[in-house]
Amino acid sequence: MMKKIGYFFLILCFMSCDSELIEMTTVNKQEQLQKAATTLATDKDETVVIRFTEGLSETEKATIRADYGVIDFETCSCGDKNLESWDLETIHDGATIEERVTSMEQDPEMEGADFNFDMAISSQVPPGIITGPIHSQSVVSKIKTQKADVKIGVLDTGINPEYFGFEQAFLHNSSLSEGTCGNETFGWNFVENNNEPFDDNGHGTIVSYLAYQQLENTGINFEIVPAKAFDAEGKGTLFRVGCGLSYLINKKVNIINMSFGWTETSSTIIENYIKEAERDILMVTSAGNTGIDNDLVAHFPSSYTAANILAVTAVNNEIPPNLESGISNYGFVSVDIAVKGIGLPFYTEPGTAPISITGSSYSSAKAAGFSALKYQEGKSMSVFYHKILYDKIQSSGLYQIKYASYLDL
Incomplete structure (x- = not known):
């Protein structure tokens, strides 16, 4: 099932030295979503993260990239060499990026495909941890x-x-x-x-x-x-x-x-x-x-x-x-x-x-x-x-x- 492009929610934490204890209350999902939305939303990214099936040659990978209209790509510098980030043509062979991602999700030569998105660490960091250049x-x-x-x-x-x-x-x-x-x-x-x-x-x-x-x-x-x-x-x-x-x-x-x-x-x-x-x-x-x-x-x-x-x-x-x-x-x-x-x-x-x-x-x-x-x-x-x-x-x-x-x- 095709994933939706849009805003993704992230979490921020607010530090509290002497937080007042407030009784927990139950809220419905709409209120929960509104609360998450006001915290932080991710930025939309038109790049796609894909993972090739193990065993494909570099020639086979290049052919697949061409088939999907990849104009630039990045591989992991020290990780899974089958994981790549793709920049795609807006339209390729008459198909939109969304339509091509749907196809990627069903492609037997791929282990997965997701729209790339930003995320962040979820706790604020106090000053004083970073001291300068490391020797x-x-x-x-x-x-x-x-x-x-x-x-x-x-x-x-x-x-x-x-x-x-x-x-x-x-x-x-x-x-x-x-x-x-x-x-x-x-x-x-x-x-x-x-x-x-x-x-x-x-x-x-x-x-x-x-x-x-x-x-x-x-x-x-x-x-x-x-x-x-x-x-x-x-x-x-x-x-x-x-x-x-x-x-x-x-x-x-x-x-x-x-x-x-x-x-x-x-x-x-x-x-x-x-x-x-x-x-x-x-x-x-x-x-x-x-x-x-x-x-x-x-x-x-x-x-x-x-x-x-x-x-x-x-x-x-x-x-x-x-x-x-x-x-x-x-x-x-x-x-x-x-x-x-x-x-x-x-x-x-x-x-x-x-x-x-x-x-x-x-x-x-x-x-x-x-x-x-x-x-x-x-x-x-x-x-x-x-x-x-x-x-x-x-x-x-x-x-x-x-x-x-x-x-x-």
Whole structure:
């Protein structure tokens, strides 16, 4: 069924240091949609993201591009070589772009086709995370010298290895893995298409540190693989995210954290990647930060129904913690678990007072790190999933999410 072109909804989070607790209310879908629409809408993009079926030669791909009226295209710089972004002629052989996308969706030589669209990270980033140019020597000291037992992929704005909280070597060592891309060292930058996935926004560094923090000093041999798909303004595209996701899957990571999302319009490309990794990789996803019901207004990727999705919402610091009106997304079917993520203390520099950060992005990151503690090679996804949830704490105030529970992280 042809996807609609139009405005796609994104999620923004508004930071709150002392948010007043307001009783959650139920609203109908029209009100939910209006709320999402006033938050942020994506820009229409006339490019198309396609994924070729595995095994096609370059000559066959060129013929297919010509058949669909491709005037320019881009491939993933370090990811799935079958994933491409196409610029199309407005009319080709009498067919509009929409008509050709419909044909692509049914083409046996393609695994999927989506209109490209913009998306953004869903939590605001406080100042003080980015400190300036990153020195290569500081990166070398943070790269592991041995293979890890558990790998966490972070699909975000990159990472600042010089953040003072990263005290031990934790970055992926590309020289120890197969299928590296050219001069790849510890991750990849899909914004500038190079081997420097450095964070010029801050969000990816915070997310990576919150995952790291769950694992440091535990004796677990872990590593983090950064895939930068969002720029300095926290903006990305479906194509960049698809490239980054495929890269991490090819890296055979065990967990992928995705602290971002969009609403309403699904992506066949992203859904297929997630389902293809259903047996091997846990996808920890943020549920969103606009206080809406994801069962009524689907939030992706957290609302995909694959068995390897762990959708995490943010709760406050009360005892027991509660959903925060206007911030915590919920959904009895589509949101699995809650983790504290509202008014978290975060230190930008040693010896200074912490700042406050808020968002399910941060809840998801903590859950990703905690999940790595529970990982055991050879265990099925079902067993892995239930080992994570074994430590959940029931709370009657969380009746609006699947397990009515939170992880005390």
